Amino acid sequence: MTIKTTSSASLNIEALSKQFWEDGFLVLENFFDDSLMDQYHSLILEHFGNTPEFLHNEEFLNKSDTEVIPWFPQREGVEAFDTVEKHPMLQALTQAILGQGWNSQYSMVMFSKQGTKGQAWHQDCPPENRDHFNMNRLVYTMDVSPEIGGLTMVVKGSHKQGVLPASDRDETFENEVVLEPKKGMLVLLHGHTWHRVTPVVGDYRVSTNYRCAPKGTPDDITDICVYRNMRYQFSVSRVVEDRLAKAVS
Numbered sequence: 465m466t467i468k469t470t471s472s473a474s475l476n477i478e479a480l481s482k483q484f485w486e487d488g489f490l491v492l493e494n495f496f497d498d499s500l501m502d503q504y505h506s507l508i509l510e511h512f513g514n515t516p517e518f519l520h521n522e523e524f525l526n527k528s529d530t531e532v533i534p535w536f537p538q539r540e541g542v543e544a545f546d547t548v549e550k551h552p553m554l555q556a557l558t559q560a561i562l563g564q565g566w567n568s569q570y571s572m573v574m575f576s577k578q579g580t581k582g583q584a585w586h587q588d589c590p591p592e593n594r595d596h597f598n599m600n601r602l603v604y605t606m607d608v609s610p611e612i613g614g615l616t617m618v619v620k621g622s623h624k625q626g627v628l629p630a631s632d633r634d635e636t637f638e639n640e641v642v643l644e645p646k647k648g649m650l651v652l653l654h655g656h657t658w659h660r661v662t663p664v665v666g667d668y669r670v671s672t673n674y675r676c677a678p679k680g681t682p683d684d685i686t687d688i689c690v691y692r693n694m695r696y697q698f699s700v701s702r703v704v705e706d707r708l709a710k711a712v713s
């Protein structure tokens with residue numbers, strides 16, 4: 465599914481919105497200009513101090529045990545990150561999908577270093593109320609090839625299938641789709657869609673997420689994340705439901 469969006473090309477917003485609601489995700493290649501992606505990528509590497517040389521620093525690698533390291537650049541006033549937020553085509557597409565009165569939540573850069581596990585299957589927020597969800601607007605400033613790892617996997621249509629099945633092992637799903645993020649790509653992902661990120665085997669992997677939500681969604685909708693084995697609440701750093709205990713009883 466390749467849709468060129470450089471300067472003269474136009475998108476059929478209505479058709480894309482329909483596709484998003486059918487599949488629970490949408491992939492648009494070449495949505496952002498290379499120059500903007502290069503600017504973002506340098507700022508990201510500058511923030512994480514991640515030059516290839518630094519990655520060879522064994523002490524740093526051994527001491528850090530975080531699988532995904534977040535950064536909220538707009539909260540720190542890094543104005544360059546407003547450009548994607550204000551991107552007219554992105555705003556139009558968001559509006560078509562979420563309707564009037566949608567709002568931006570926050571932008572978050574996620575950095576994964578070599579040898580980390582990526583992210584297990586999850587839903588960004590509980591699916592019990594189908595009207596309450598976040599939408600991820602994922603921006604990729606680098607190519608993420610199978611050699612690097614960190615591929616994004618999504619289960620097509622799963623935003624309509626309720627809660628991610630509980631299990632103590634990694635699963636494959638019938639309708640899972642592997643996305644290979646490319647520099648300039650935009651991926652829109654419904655927060656109830658089952659998704660994961662594969663382990664990072666290359667130097668590092670970076671993605672940037674502009675989260676937003678439809679009108680009426682509580683601001684803390686992404687505070688509780690649903691994994692196969694638990695529900696986890698970030699604000700209190702606590703497992704709020706052990707799903708495996710439930711699954712076996």
Ligand SMILES: O=C(O)CCC(=O)C(=O)O
Nearest residue numbers: 588600602616661671673
């Ligand atoms: O980085 C990605 O490709 C997906 C990250 C993710 O799961 C999220 O932002 O909710």
Ligand SMILES: [Fe+2]
Nearest residue numbers: 586587588659
């Ligand atoms: Fe997620």
